[in-house]
Each structure stands twice: as C-alpha cells, then as structure tokens.
Amino acid sequence: MNQKPAVSLNRDYMPTLPAALVIGDGQSGLLSAKALTDIGIAVTMVKTRPDGRTLHCSAPDFDRQGFEKSLRSVLQEVELVEPQGAVSMRRMGDDFEVRFGARNVRTFGCVFFTSGADMTTVPSDLPEGVAAVSPDRVPAPGTKVAFLLDYISPSSPAAGLTAIRQAIDNAASGGASFVIMKHAPVAHLFGEALYEDAKRAGVEFYRFGETLPTVRPRPTDPSKDSGMCISVVDVVEHGDPVTLEVDRLFYAGAPDASSVMPLAKEVLVNDVDEEGFLLSSSVHCHSGRSFANGVFAVGECTGELDLIRTAAQAAAAAARARSWMVRACARKEAEAVRFTDACIRCMTCLRLCPHNAISFVAGAGRSTVTASAAACEECGVCVSECPRLVLDLVFFPEAAIESFVDEASRIHGSRPVAVYGCQRSPGRAASRIGLPPDVLFLTVPCAGRISESVLWATMAAGVQGILVVGCHHGNCASNNGTDWAEARVTAALEKLGVPTGMQPPVQYASVAANEEARFSRIVRDFCRAVRGETT
Amino acid sequence: MDSHAQPSVVIVGGGIAGLSVAKCLSDNGLSCTLIERENQLGGHVRSWACMATDRCLRCFCCTVEDLIDVVESSERVSVLTGCELESLERPGTNSFRVQVRNATNGDRQPVEAAAVVIAAGFTPYDPSEKVFWGYGVHRGVVTLQELDTLVRRDDLAGFVGESDEPLKMAFFQCVGSRDRSIGADYCSQYCCKAALRMALRLRKDKPDWEITIFYIDLQVAGKFAGSLLSLAEEKQIRLIQGVPGEIVPREDGTLEILREHKGVNVREIYDKIVLSVGQHPLPDVSRLSSLAGLETDRFGFLTAAGTQDPCRTRVDRVYVAGTVGGPKDIEQTVEHAGRTAAAVLADLNGSERTQQ
Numbered sequence A: 001m002n003q004k005p006a007v008s009l010n011r012d013y014m015p016t017l018p019a020a021l022v023i024g025d026g027q028s029g030l031l032s033a034k035a036l037t038d039i040g041i042a043v044t045m046v047k048t049r050p051d052g053r054t055l056h057c058s059a060p061d062f063d064r065q066g067f068e069k070s071l072r073s074v075l076q077e078v079e080l081v082e083p084q085g086a087v088s089m090r091r092m093g094d095d096f097e098v099r100f101g102a103r104n105v106r107t108f109g110c111v112f113f114t115s116g117a118d119m120t121t122v123p124s125d126l127p128e129g130v131a132a133v134s135p136d137r138v139p140a141p142g143t144k145v146a147f148l149l150d151y152i153s154p155s156s157p158a159a160g161l162t163a164i165r166q167a168i169d170n171a172a173s174g175g176a177s178f179v180i181m182k183h184a185p186v187a188h189l190f191g192e193a194l195y196e197d198a199k200r201a202g203v204e205f206y207r208f209g210e211t212l213p214t215v216r217p218r219p220t221d222p223s224k225d226s227g228m229c230i231s232v233v234d235v236v237e238h239g240d241p242v243t244l245e246v247d248r249l250f251y252a253g254a255p256d257a258s259s260v261m262p263l264a265k266e267v268l269v270n271d272v273d274e275e276g277f278l279l280s281s282s283v284h285c286h287s288g289r290s291f292a293n294g295v296f297a298v299g300e301c302t303g304e305l306d307l308i309r310t311a312a313q314a315a316a317a318a319a320r321a322r323s324w325m326v327r328a329c330a331r332k333e334a335e336a337v338r339f340t341d342a343c344i345r346c347m348t349c350l351r352l353c354p355h356n357a358i359s360f361v362a363g364a365g366r367s368t369v370t371a372s373a374a375a376c377e378e379c380g381v382c383v384s385e386c387p388r389l390v391l392d393l394v395f396f397p398e399a400a401i402e403s404f405v406d407e408a409s410r411i412h413g414s415r416p417v418a419v420y421g422c423q424r425s426p427g428r429a430a431s432r433i434g435l436p437p438d439v440l441f442l443t444v445p446c447a448g449r450i451s452e453s454v455l456w457a458t459m460a461a462g463v464q465g466i467l468v469v470g471c472h473h474g475n476c477a478s479n480n481g482t483d484w485a486e487a488r489v490t491a492a493l494e495k496l497g498v499p500t501g502m503q504p505p506v507q508y509a510s511v512a513a514n515e516e517a518r519f520s521r522i523v524r525d526f527c528r529a530v531r532g533e534t535t
Numbered sequence B: 001m002d003s004h005a006q007p008s009v010v011i012v013g014g015g016i017a018g019l020s021v022a023k024c025l026s027d028n029g030l031s032c033t034l035i036e037r038e039n040q041l042g043g044h045v046r047s048w049a050c051m052a053t054d055r056c057l058r059c060f061c062c063t064v065e066d067l068i069d070v071v072e073s074s075e076r077v078s079v080l081t082g083c084e085l086e087s088l089e090r091p092g093t094n095s096f097r098v099q100v101r102n103a104t105n106g107d108r109q110p111v112e113a114a115a116v117v118i119a120a121g122f123t124p125y126d127p128s129e130k131v132f133w134g135y136g137v138h139r140g141v142v143t144l145q146e147l148d149t150l151v152r153r154d155d156l157a158g159f160v161g162e163s164d165e166p167l168k169m170a171f172f173q174c175v176g177s178r179d180r181s182i183g184a185d186y187c188s189q190y191c192c193k194a195a196l197r198m199a200l201r202l203r204k205d206k207p208d209w210e211i212t213i214f215y216i217d218l219q220v221a222g223k224f225a226g227s228l229l230s231l232a233e234e235k236q237i238r239l240i241q242g243v244p245g246e247i248v249p250r251e252d253g254t255l256e257i258l259r260e261h262k263g264v265n266v267r268e269i270y271d272k273i274v275l276s277v278g279q280h281p282l283p284d285v286s287r288l289s290s291l292a293g294l295e296t297d298r299f300g301f302l303t304a305a306g307t308q309d310p311c312r313t314r315v316d317r318v319y320v321a322g323t324v325g326g327p328k329d330i331e332q333t334v335e336h337a338g339r340t341a342a343a344v345l346a347d348l349n350g351s352e353r354t355q356q
C-alpha cells in the first residue's frame, strides 16, 4: 500500500501522538502492540516473563504457526524494556509517568496491562497428574483421554472448545476420548459443528448435574503414570455412576485471578471485578476499556482466554486509546474542574476520582492538585466529597444547582417535588415523557454530584420531597456516582430520623435510559407517597 | 454546501454495530456517513428492555442510547435515516461512489467514500414454521423479543393479565439455533444469557411465579455472565436440560408440554411459554453481498477474511461489523465493531502491513 492515504487521519489534529506503554510481552501484549502500531502509535513494551502463554482458538481455518510468526514480527517495531526493579506509575496531567526502577522515568500517553493470570491452574482437590488443557499440550496419540469441564465453576468456553478439538484429534489418531461436562461449549459460529464432529468421531460426552464427578488416581501404578478414574452421574441417562478409566485427564478451567499483576490492580482500583480480574463488571468496562481514562487491559488478566476475542479486545482498545490521546491533545488548554487556593492537599479527590483524572504535582514552592480535562468525565464526585469545598465543575457549576433551589423556594407554596437525575439515564428517560407540573426536574451530569449539602439546601427550600435518581448499580458511567448518591440519601435520612413506617421525604432510585415507562411510574409513586395520597 | 464533498467512511446499518463504528471513527477524526433503513437509529436493541434487578445485569441495551446521542451530536457523522444502500461503484482503487436512496420519497444521493462498513445486523428467527410449538397460533406462546418489548413498556399486565395468581412461565432455548433441519447449526450466543436475565428480571417483580428454562446447553461464560447461573439458582429459577418437542393448548388457555424425567415422560402445564429465538441472516443479505462483492457462508452470514481477520473481507476497503457476519451478543458486537473501526483506521492510515 504505497499510495497516498485517501483520508489523512491527522488532518485536523495535532503533530504526533504520544507513545503507548504495553505491559506484558505474552500473546495478549503482542496483539495489543500490533493493534497499536497498525494505527500509527509508537509502542514501548515491558517484558514481564520469559514464557508466552498461549491463547485458545479452535476455529477450523486457524493457522496457529502463521499467526504466531506474524505476531512475533511486531517485536521489530516496538521498543522492548526489561525493567531493573519494580515498575510504578502515576497520572501526570494527561499523561502517565512510569518508573522502571529508580533512574529510568518515562512518559506515555496511555497504558495497556496485558500481563498475567495463570491459565494452567488446576483445582487443588483434583489429584496430582491432572493437567490443564492447553493448545500447546496435545495428548499422546492413540491413548485414552478424558477432558473435564465445568468442574466447580463454569469453564472458559475457549478452553472447552480446545478440549473438544483435542478430543476429536485424539479419537482420529485411534485413541478413545471422553468429555465430561455440565454444558457443551458451542458459543462460536463454528462451535456447534465442532461438537457435532466430535460426536461423529466417536467422542463420548457425559453430562453431570448437581453431583460433581469424582476423580482419583488409577490404582494400577500411581507412581508410574498419570492414569485417572473418574466417576460421573450422567443426567441424561439417569443411571448409576459410570466409572471411566483413562491414561490422562485434562482439566478445562478458567484463568487464575490471583496471578494478576498487583501494579495493575493498584492503578485500576475501580476496575477489578468480584473475582479479581481487571475491568470491573460494569457495563462500561469491556473491550479493554477501564474507568481510568487512558488505561486499558487486554487478555487473560481480564479473564479472557479466547484468542479471537482477545484480538478484538486489543484492536478495539487500541482504537479507543488513539481517540483518548486525540482528545487529550484537543483538550490540553481546557479546564473541567476548578480548584481554588483553599485546597489543603488532603488527596481525597485524587483517591476518589473514578476516572483517575486527578494528579498531584509537586512543585518547588507550592505543590498543586489538578484534574486532566481530557480524563475528567465531570461526575462531580470530587466536588461533593472535598472537605474544604474548594472544587467546582466548570460546565455544571454550583450556581446551576443554586438557581434550581431558588426556583423551588419561589414556588414552595405549591409544595413541589424536586427530582435530581443524571443526564445519562433518568435525564434521557425524562426527555421522552412528560413530568407533572409540580415536579421540578434538574438534570445533573452524574448522580454523584448530589452531595448531602445539596439535599439539605433543597429541603430548606420547602419542597415536599426529593427524589435522587441515578443509573443502576454497575451501570453508572462513573462507576460509583450512583452509589455515592444512594449513600448520601441514606446518610441524610439517618440524620433526619424518619420513624419507621413513615414515607421518607428523600428517596433514591435507579433507572436505565431505556426505562422511561418505569421512571414515570417511580416519580408518580413517590409524589403520591410524600403527599400522603393512596394509590 | 456539499457536506459529502470530502471522502468519508460509509457505514451501512445504524444498529449497535454501525453506531459503535461511527463513534470510534469519528472520535479518531474521520468523517462518516451512517445509513439506516428505519426512521430512527438503534436497531433491534432500541425496543429491548432493561434487565436490571437490584443491579445492572449487563445486558448492554441501554448503551445504545449513549451511542445514539454521541453519533447524532457529532459533527463528523452525517446520519441518513429512512435510507438504503442502492448501489456501490468503485471508480478508483481506494474510492467508492455509494448511491443512497430515500425509501419514502425515492430521492437519491451520492456519497463519496474511502471505505465501506457493512453493519446491517440480523433478523430474529420466525418460529411459525415450527408448528409443534404453535407460535402465532396459541396465545400464550411468544418470542423473547416480544416479551422484551412488553417489559420495556412497563406493560407486563398487557400480556399476563391483572390477576395476582402466580403464573407458570417457561423459556425454550435454542429456538431456530443449533438446528440442522433448518440449516442453522450454530449457536446464536446471546439467547441463554438473555433468557437468564429475563427470568431474573421477572423474578424481581414476581417472587411467586414459577419460572423454568428448558435448555440444551447453557452458554453463560464471559465476564459477569457466569454469575447469572448462580444468581438463577439462588433465585429459584428452574433450569432443566432438554427442550420439550411439543406445546399442546388446553381449553382453559394454558399450555401443556411433555418432558422426560429419569426415563419417564412427565406432563407439565404452563401459562406462558417464551421462545428464545436465534439470530438469522437478513432476508436481503444476498443483495447486500452482491452489491459489495462479498460472499456469504453456508448459514447466510457475510463472510469475513477469516478467523485471524474477522472484520476485513476479501474486498479491499470493504468491512463487516457486528451480527451481519455471524451471531453475537451486544458486548461481542461492540467489541467486533471496535476491531472493525481499528482495521479501517489502520488501512486508511496507510501504515497497515498486509496481513497473512
């Protein structure tokens, strides 16, 4: 492709984009580096371990050797760093300041975590000799092998499909293959065909239910081989337990969250899920995106073992990383949060910001705390939690709330109900329905902006009730803005001391943007309840 | 002023995939033209419901609202709703002339494009041909999409009536999927999760309903999806292996099914049965594929370059995004669309080394 590009990406924007840091040189790291260099971003890659773990792919047209070769070729285009000592990092304005050991300090425009999560952990209650399914470990041809899926917790479908693929190959080589599972993994376009192929190839499937299969070493000579006996109750046959004796048992599991890099968990505090993988279970954190703007996570460390999906994650994250850096360039001079001199540098805001937008700049005279206008999403969590009340949002200043409260107090004779709703969910829902005339609705950037002091001021204005509406938990675009809103409502009610059985004058609710009908019902019911009307 | 004078990326389809591509490309400084056949953006997802219980269950539906807002307010995206792709010519190696036709008034509009992304989506399977389930005949049998629309309108009563009697409801999985007899021997990948979420959503308001999911194999892996299974068990959703082969209406309007249990046939009565229908190719996918010079696979989905390059196609600068290339849930669609956008960026940036 030597022609002049038909569309120049850099036409309107900036000179050059800053470089990206990819932490991890396994397959996920290489996929990320390739996706980044493909769209013109320079990459520095940190070596984290000598071995590359192998992602699963069972697609019939997949050429693993060709793939691995082309993946390794990206190494010629990246700068490879072997850190001496621990790596640490922090946000510095729009960029990230990364320390490789004591001396080497560098600046990057975005960071990709791709390192970690062991894919080969076998549950400790399975006997020694049970091995994890891996694309690199093919059973000896012609042997009797079993694959165990969904043991204790559901298997990663990618590992399950590898098991089925290897079961077919083993059967074709004259061996006997058994797959013991709760659910056949078929969730790929080729998955059903692979499953059907396996049945045709003579692979035997056993489906267990409540009763977990039991595994013990084969009695013959446990010291000499890895043979196993597996007892399984098949829910389709409903018979007695069947005991299978095999030369080798492979376990298809899920990656081990405990092996995720601690640095990643430190930087992505808001993006660690219940199990300990990176990227939280919020709807906003997927395809490599995290709440910490400019930080991405790809592959096993996010719990993903599938090569096709990891490659998509890497490419999608690279495109997002690029647009993040474009945004950072465009908003260099912008201001999203205003700090005043009264700041005591307590770091509350820095600690609580869901988007990792705030940085601490140590200065010779006076150190300062600032927010990156590119990373800030204007959730207002910092504004509401700053103990010195020194912060304000530029685009949604305190004054906007004050004039809303003034309006409420002007018409307080009609005992209005005040509704605060974030723009993302209730705000959109409200735009599609009509609210009753005695309901005053204020759209705020995020429910996290509604501080306790806003609640007290609104009550003082003489309203009949206050309804604070955010996104559903796990759906807040600023991760915990809606949780903050609920906590403040609860705190206010505790101070008010509403007797049990009485309708509290302040209430929290959550809706989604597509729940206009439900939102309208919630507002109606609240108005009725605070006015003491019966339904 | 001609806003289309400068070459842009033409995206065919304004559902979640097309919107995601448009957002990603415009965020990166490219101009796009988004062509949508319907009069509004959003595709299927626009009529689906929120499945949140005491927390978001990650169905991803509401994210379409974010995307629509971003795309409609972006200076770089011009949105043509109520319009169809009529023809696609290639005057130069790296330029396309796309003819867009307004379905209402027949007006034609040429658009110059540097790349074309097909993100036209899927069609939900119509289960009427499966006469033994009686969809379209028995009043109590609906598709999951129809139930979604009712929940979206906060109007479950319109379907189940005002009575407070606890109801018995069942979901049948793999309807129109994993079915060789209709040439659909693939998993549609979203319906297990969608049915589990719907069951949990119904449970929130209807603690005393008996809700059963009849499945072949539950596909619930993926971030957070795994916990749907334990949630379902905790909330007493019955999960039963094997999908009953027949629905027989009874005089009182209830529905009778037979299922095998420990080798014997058991009769069960349900008030409502929901068919979790799969994703099928668009009815006019062959028109699209021949316009763009692409091929379809044996199921009828547009063929991409291959497993290692699932967003490019055999035609240079023509891409696929989302379910037009095969079934996906919303999360996978957004991910796939992100990869498509990255491929477009890479190719237009000229920095792309030829793959494979």
Ligand code: SF4
Pocket: A339, A342, A343, A344, A345, A346, A347, A348, A349, A350, A369, A385, A386, A387, A388, A389, A390, A391
């Ligand atoms: S929370 Fe307030 S006082 Fe504390 S560092 Fe931030 S701006 Fe300064």
Ligand code: SF4
Pocket: A336, A337, A352, A353, A354, A355, A356, A357, A358, A371, A375, A376, A377, A378, A379, A380, A381, A382, A383
């Ligand atoms: S408004 Fe929200 S995103 Fe912006 S700096 Fe404050 S806490 Fe961070």
Ligand code: SF4
Pocket: A283, A472, A475, A511, A512, A514, B049, B050, B051, B052, B055, B056, B057, B058, B059, B060, B061, B062, B063
């Ligand atoms: S359940 Fe779905 S629609 Fe509801 S908030 Fe979560 S992602 Fe949005």
Ligand code: SF4
Pocket: B173, B174, B175, B177, B178, B186, B187, B188, B189, B190, B191, B192, B193, B216, B217, B218, B219, B276, B278
């Ligand atoms: S997702 Fe579940 S219901 Fe849908 S086709 Fe696959 S196995 Fe069947």
